Amino acid sequence: MRGGAATRAARRGEAVVLRNLKEMAEAAEEFCNKTGVRRLLLGGSEANVSQFREMLPKALQDRVIGTFTIGVNAPENEVQARSMELIEKVAQQREVELVEQAIAGWKRGSGAVVGLSDTLAALQEHRVSILLIAAGYEASGYRCQNCRYLMLSERDECPLCGGPVEEVEDLVDTMTHRALESSVEVEIVRGNKQLEEVGSVGALLRY
Numbered sequence: 001m002r003g004g005a006a007t008r009a010a011r012r013g014e015a016v017v018l019r020n021l022k023e024m025a026e027a028a029e030e031f032c033n034k035t036g037v038r039r040l041l042l043g044g045s046e047a048n049v050s051q052f053r054e055m056l057p058k059a060l061q062d063r064v065i066g067t068f069t070i071g072v073n074a075p076e077n078e079v080q081a082r083s084m085e086l087i088e089k090v091a092q093q094r095e096v097e098l099v100e101q102a103i104a105g106w107k108r109g110s111g112a113v114v115g116l117s118d119t120l121a122a123l124q125e126h127r128v129s130i131l132l133i134a135a136g137y138e139a140s141g142y143r144c145q146n147c148r149y150l151m152l153s154e155r156d157e158c159p160l161c162g163g164p165v166e167e168v169e170d171l172v173d174t175m176t177h178r179a180l181e182s183s184v185e186v187e188i189v190r191g192n193k194q195l196e197e198v199g200s201v202g203a204l205l206r207y
């Protein structure tokens, strides 16, 4: 039935779908540029998702962290639930990758450290790019009251400035805050045996 009415209608239908997808892609681009969104999830029918993805500019395609199949009329809370599920999965996968990267770097002797002592040193030398901490990990330590230098063992005075030293019960918390203060990314890693085995803390280094 080439050229038949049914085929023409189907082609028109397809053209409408493509136009809609293109408009959505443009809207998505504008939204991402305006808001600085860094990660995207795409949900829809399998065919639409892959078509839509191809229509996105390359920069936006690179931000797609996952896709899922969902009905066009799915309520917002279902879209949200499916998205959260996927975000969780992607986050966990990333944690595993970061820990593997850290341990590989540490074994190689470059690009990463593990264990409290070396991680604390790297953090205070501003060499950390991503700090990895096992969820629930706690440790205590000491801090200079004058220059805030952190240390693991008690000293009479700060080795840097000679200031008085006080105990810090929540050293790991303090390290986390210190990291965030200097725009270091902090990953709280859940249920990762590999990280626990090397001391529950580690870091990927800038250099």
Ligand SMILES: [Zn+2]
Pocket: 144, 145, 146, 147, 148, 149, 158, 159, 160, 161, 162, 163
């Ligand atoms: Zn000091």
